[in-house]
Amino acid sequence: MNDSQSTEPPVPAPAAPPLGSSPSIEGLMPEAATEDELVRDRGTRVLVVDDEASLRRTLARLLMTRGFEVLTAEDGESALALLANGKVDVMLLDVVMPLMTGMQVLQLVRQRQPDVEIIMMTGHADVATAVRAVKNGAYDFLTKPFPSTEAVLIAVAKAAERKRLIDKTRLLEQQLENREQFGEMVGSSSVMRQVYRLALGVAPTSTSVLILGESGTGKELVARAVHQHSQRMARSFVTVNCSAIPVELVESELFGHVRGAFTGAMGTRAGLFETADKGTLFLDEIADLPPAAQVKLLRALQSGEIKPVGSDETKVVDVRVVAATNVDLKKRVDDGLFREDLYYRLNVIAIHVPPLRKRKDDIPLLAYHFMNKYAKRMGREIRRISPEALRLLREQPWQGNVRELENAIEHAVVLARGDAILPADLPFGRGAQSVPTFSDRPPLAPASPFVLPAELGDLPFAEAKKRAVLAFEKSYIETMLERTGGNISEAARQSGLDRSNFRRVIKKNTGRKKEP
Template sequence: MSIRRILVADDEDSIRWVLSKALGKQGHKVDLAADGDEALQLFRRNQYDLAILDIKMPKPTGLELLDLFQQERPEMLVIIMTAESSMKNAVEAMKRGAYDYLTKPFDLDELDAIILKAGKATAISDQVTLLKDELKEHYQFERNIIGNSQPMQEVYKQLGRIAPSDITVLITGESGTGKELVARAIHFNSPRLGKPFLAINCAAIPRDLLESELFGHEKGAFTGATERKAGKFEQADGGTLFLDEIGDMSLDLQAKLLRVLQEKELTRTGGSQTLQVNVRIVAATNQDLKRKVADKEFREDLFYRLNVMPLELPPLRERREDIPLLARYFLQKARDDLHVSTRGISDEALNLLQKHAWPGNVRELENTIQRAALLSPDQFLTPADFVSLGNEISRQENDNSLEALVHNKLSASLAQMDVNELDNLYEMVLHQMERPLIQIVLGKTRGNQVRTAEILGINRNTLRKKIKTLGINISRD
């Protein structure tokens, strides 16, 4: 966007007249103010792309107006005019945020050049603003983090509170729950939008290289350091640094990280210069950091520094109602990215997907849908496209049968005993099962012994005898 509307404020009639004529010929709409008070009224009534202000005006001065404009509309550019050929006023104006300055008397060609440059700067600023809006829309929480379940609604609420602030966040959750995606959403919905977002996996980089990756190094700091390198903290200055798998960081690096978080400064490896950094930290782990702190494997002071705002992501098995929504989303993504022709997924296939435990969480579901879409010869995915998944679910269901559960429990108990030294094991096992069975059924019938006997398939007198022998209390609540 070019400069369209300009506010000119100067207490000299001749300056206002000259600027009005010159800028009007260039196609700009110009509003004139004879003092600071009139300029402020015009500013608050209209939208301007540029203001040209005399540095010394009554009620208020040009510098005072500059401060007000910066507070209320920082995107508007301001050029300051001064009659004093002193750099002091010019430097002060630039420090306060002026785009440029002119020293009276000035050449109109000089003014045209500055306005042309300002127009280009405004166009770039508008483009950056547009890109920021597009990024923010692209990383809207509900658009990229899929799910309408109650656990996800709680996550959205927390994200809405966390993102606009500068608070340090610790994201916990099993592998594959989308921790990096959430970290990106936090950044792109924060005031740091437009600044760098960098991610580093602390478990994927050898420990002797991780320090250099985080804090940078000087030339000659170690073998192979042939030049100075800025670390991730320097590169992310003004933005967000995502530290994934923070639980795998060594204790010595944890101490250096703690210093950066506390002091907001660092020293490159092999260097002596202290560098100031302004970085928001979002960390993530699938480990129990409290346990690692208790085991002296993670610094307690660093844990509390990172755990300012904890955010736990639920595993997929705890929000199964989101699986159909996720499956359709990933299928559409496969259509767009892999150019597959699969159009949809059947209800039977969705039911099958909802039964699976998904130990790999959302990442496993996405890979499963992607693989099925690539291999399926049909337009719609059916249970036949998830045969291995169906076989695994059947095995899991069989393993969870009552007989299997009893078998596993008995095996675990008897493994701790010497069976050869036991007598009457059959009666002992039956006796241990009989008491809880009767208690459970009595509870279901609210103490109705007639109905309990019918359910168990035994005589009522037999039931009464067992209740007395086993010492079972009957509750009718």
């Protein structure tokens, strides 16, 4: 391994288990790293700063067996020089060093490179310093002598994971600047960017989030995005619609029940809080949560403990709650219908998802997004939305917000006959629905047998077919023109032909008036 650059000769790659001379970790064998751990931590660079050479060496070897890249420095000054020269993710920093103390180094690194995660190494008796270090921005501390090699590895791995998460968030934030999409959400308006920013900011914490907005604005997508950008993303995202569960079952659904807790409780059953342990619980339509369940939810949020219905025992769960509502929850509180304490608990961070009419600039993007989605699903080659149709889309009041827009586009994709969505394909477009279109009709029943006019039966096939087609075209065009009061453009539109093709057919037929 030549990853180890330092102010002293590089640490040789470990051939044997890293049991250096340091008395503090002597005799303790680390367990072999799993394949996953090796892959994950490879590329994470750790800087070990300690004035004691044997400890530096031992730590370096230990960390390298786990795939970390390691640098070492014997004092604060060389540590700062190394930091200035390249990327360091995690720093193990001794407190007691000659010249610059660990606390001084900590302060300087915080100012110059705030992204580096620092773990302080303090003497056993000096917990007060350790606490002070954490207050000043250290991520964690280890007391010397180390309790075990595992303790060291766990602390470094946790710091490395946090660093990775922060790097990822940074990257996302940069990308957000000119972003048209966030999670499953589409939209680049400034109001939506603000939503993305808030969601991204709150995601890595475990704080409760309250998502407010009219029906169909995308609250559930925001909740999912919060989960997907959190450390809980690998765990479950559990959705509960509080208004869809019968009142008498809400508590048992959320918190579980024990056998015999109520009539019909045949066995013990885990609640959704337990299902969502270490993950995210999305409480949709929170305003509809019955009062008794509100009390229990508050307790769960405050203590992290739940009590299944009929049980005397509490269980500890680690659940991040995201709640959503489309009603004015504050008004519910004022009307005495929702507990005020719970409201404030949930409302630590509120994300307001704006109605669609407040982000009209997103309409084309959303419309194209849904057009592609449904065209693909239905196997249709629709590639455009006409400028007139887009204008019409922008003008709608969209009471049902994005959901209504999505439905409108789905409808249009079904109806569109060319490669473009036209105004009349939209549910509110002029002429829409007043005339049944072909695609509106149920598929033709198995064709009724074609009755061959007697005179065609006397002709050769090619000639008979030609005349049958001409007869069909003539009758078809007459019907269409009759239906539209002679309006050629409208007749063409309803036929799914463009105007010039339609005219050509008219001309062909009127020019051959005498054909059968």
